[in-house]
Amino acid sequence: MIESTMSASRHWDQEADVVVVGYGGAGAAVAITAHDEGSTVLILEKLPADTPTITRHTPNTRMSAGAWISATDETGAASHFEAMAKLAHETLDEERKEVIRVLAHNLNENEPWMRKLGMEWVDSGPLVELDYPELPGSEFLIVHHAKPSGAWRGGPAIFKKLTENVVQRGITVCWETPALKLIYEAGEVRGVLCVNAGKQISIKARKAVVLTCGGFEFNPWMKENYLRAAPVYFRGNRANTGDGITMALQVGAALWHMNCTSWRAVLKTEDLAFAFPQEPASDVIVDKRGSRFANEKYRGHAFGYDLIGFNSGTLKYPQIPCYWIFDNQRIKIGALAEIYAHCNPPGGVSGPDFYEWSKDNEAELDKGWILKANTLGELARIIANDPDNEGMMTSEVLEETVNKYNQYCRTGNDPEFGRPKDTLVPFSEAPFYAVKLWPGSTSTQGGPKRNTKCQVLRPDNSPIPRLYSAGELGSFWGMLTENGAGLGEAFVSGRIAGANSVLESRWG
Numbered sequence: 380m381i382e383s384t385m386s387a388s389r390h391w392d393q394e395a396d397v398v399v400v401g402y403g404g405a406g407a408a409v410a411i412t413a414h415d416e417g418s419t420v421l422i423l424e425k426l427p428a429d430t431p432t433i434t435r436h437t438p439n440t441r442m443s444a445g446a447w448i449s450a451t452d453e454t455g456a457a458s459h460f461e462a463m464a465k466l467a468h469e470t471l472d473e474e475r476k477e478v479i480r481v482l483a484h485n486l487n488e489n490e491p492w493m494r495k496l497g498m499e500w501v502d503s504g505p506l507v508e509l510d511y512p513e514l515p516g517s518e519f520l521i522v523h524h525a526k527p528s529g530a531w532r533g534g535p536a537i538f539k540k541l542t543e544n545v546v547q548r549g550i551t552v553c554w555e556t557p558a559l560k561l562i563y564e565a566g567e568v569r570g571v572l573c574v575n576a577g578k579q580i581s582i583k584a585r586k587a588v589v590l591t592c593g594g595f596e597f598n599p600w601m602k603e604n605y606l607r608a609a610p611v612y613f614r615g616n617r618a619n620t621g622d623g624i625t626m627a628l629q630v631g632a633a634l635w636h637m638n639c640t641s642w643r644a645v646l647k648t649e650d651l652a653f654a655f656p657q658e659p660a661s662d663v664i665v666d667k668r669g670s671r672f673a674n675e676k677y678r679g680h681a682f683g684y685d686l687i688g689f690n691s692g693t694l695k696y697p698q699i700p701c702y703w704i705f706d707n708q709r710i711k712i713g714a715l716a717e718i719y720a721h722c723n724p725p726g727g728v729s730g731p732d733f734y735e736w737s738k739d740n741e742a743e744l745d746k747g748w749i750l751k752a753n754t755l756g757e758l759a760r761i762i763a764n765d766p767d768n769e770g771m772m773t774s775e776v777l778e779e780t781v782n783k784y785n786q787y788c789r790t791g792n793d794p795e796f797g798r799p800k801d802t803l804v805p806f807s808e809a810p811f812y813a814v815k816l817w818p819g820s821t822s823t824q825g826g827p828k829r830n831t832k833c834q835v836l837r838p839d840n841s842p843i844p845r846l847y848s849a850g851e852l853g854s855f856w857g858m859l860t861e862n863g864a865g866l867g868e869a870f871v872s873g874r875i876a877g878a879n880s881v882l883e884s885r886w887g
């Protein structure tokens with residue numbers, strides 16, 4: 380553990396009661412809560428502020444689709460989360476049950492809190508959009524979306540409202556000020572060392588530091604060492620590089636949920652640093668040989684787990700990459716990926732990570748991101764020539780797969796993978812297309828372990844004095860998450876961390 384001995388002589392450049400590291404949804408919730416409880420708050424943010432024409436501050440919260448979950452009955456919601464944990468073979472001891480109970484209780488508070496901030500939303504209705512509607516307690520959960528206002532929708536609409544609340548309260552945000560290290564003195568966290576305008580500066584936290592600096596989506600070493608497969612490509616904030624994990628480890632934190640992420644299949648090209656999530660679709664997804672391996676109408680936050688099996692007999696990952704295969708009917712429907720990737724900033728204001736997918740997919744066909752052939756046999760040969768396929772796909776297997784699938788469409792029954800009848804749309808029109816898919820995600824969940832007060836814990840479960848965390852950095856969620864759980868938790872844990880951090884007495 381790094382302990383500074385400079386306590387008496389240290390020069391503090393700035394100070395506040397509560398110092399929040401990272402300005403996303405969780406950071407905003409901490410800041411608003413701590414401010415409203417009477418504490419002074421300073422937010423440190425790694426990214427620069429937007430300019431009038433460019434979106435530069437792109438926390439995951441702002442890039443998100445903007446679905447957030449709340450609970451209408453905490454006991455019912457807790458039974459749902461316990462059922463999910465059981466499916467994932469998680470240990471449901473008293474500690475875990477308490478985490479679930481606190482999550483469920485506070486998800487119940489999400490609606491009044493959002494209302495207080497002036498947020499308006501639309502409900503998707505009971506059971507709609509849930510990943511696990513068949514599990515007990517699903518009727519007590521509800522997924523909300525920010526009510527679109529002009530061009531503002533999804534994550535940008537939510538983050539706009541959070542930002543307005545931060546600004547109204549006069550909370551200072553230090554832009555382009557990445558936190559480097561926690562200042563740990565006399566057995567407690569007393570501040571943050573960060574960089575501003577090329578200079579290292581020390582920020583004193585009189586009561587507490589709250590880490591809300593997101594996950595490790597763009598830290599290649601952490602991804603390879605902690606996630607269950609490689610590669611895993613992310614669409615998310617490129618500034619989320621696991622800094623909070625490193626800082627927390629340096630002061631003795633335990634880690635949890637490092638191998639958990641809500642993931643699916645994504646399109647990833649060489650040209651762009653980020654990936655495009657694929658929507659569960661009415662086409663087929665095949666492995667490297669050309670065979671289907673799952674229900675393609677998959678659960679949006681768990682399909683990544685279907686992709687990762689390593690075959691120790693063949694010494695291959697048969698589903699990394701896999702291939703989305705479809706016909707001309709599908710391509711005519713419209714864009715294969717969300718048109719406005721990254722932050723869908725209203726008014727066409729875009730940042731450097733922005734890509735606008737063409738409505739007719741022609742631009743992406745020209746770039747070679749979508750493969751095209753007049754027959755399935757020819758498509759299989761093109762795929763087999765791709766080095767990532769290792770020559771595994773054959774015309775025979777792909778043709779047989781599509782023939783069988785078309786047969787299932789005719790009978791309305793998919794005996795292999797149980798795909799819902801209304802999603803069984805046959806291949807009927809050449810040409811045929813393929814898109815390479817990888818395990819991918821929007822956000823990681825691992826990080827420092829926290830208790831139900833959002834205090835960061837050591838391996839012996841004792842809290843590290845004056846250190847809190849919130850949001851996706853060390854998320855409460857384990858292997859399985861519900862739709863809207865990332866934002867739902869960012870608000871919940873942000874409020875909890877904010878409320879508890881202000882209860883600390885001021886040091887010195």
Ligand SMILES: Cc1cc2nc3c(=O)[nH]c(=O)nc-3n(C[C@H](O)[C@H](O)[C@H](O)COP(=O)(O)OP(=O)(O)OC[C@H]3O[C@@H](n4cnc5c(N)ncnc54)[C@H](O)[C@@H]3O)c2cc1C
Nearest residue numbers: 401403404405425438439440444446558850851863865866
């Ligand atoms: C494309 C996409 C779609 C999604 N859709 C949904 C959805 O519909 N529903 C849902 O529930 N969840 C969704 N999620 C997940 C959800 O957005 C996240 O779980 C949630 O927003 C996490 O909030 P956060 O505040 O913890 O992290 P973030 O919002 O990512 O904020 C972290 C902040 O910390 C900053 N930071 C990083 N390092 C440092 C440092 N060293 N010093 C200072 N600042 C630092 C970052 O720049 C960033 O601003 C989506 C995510 C993405 C990317």
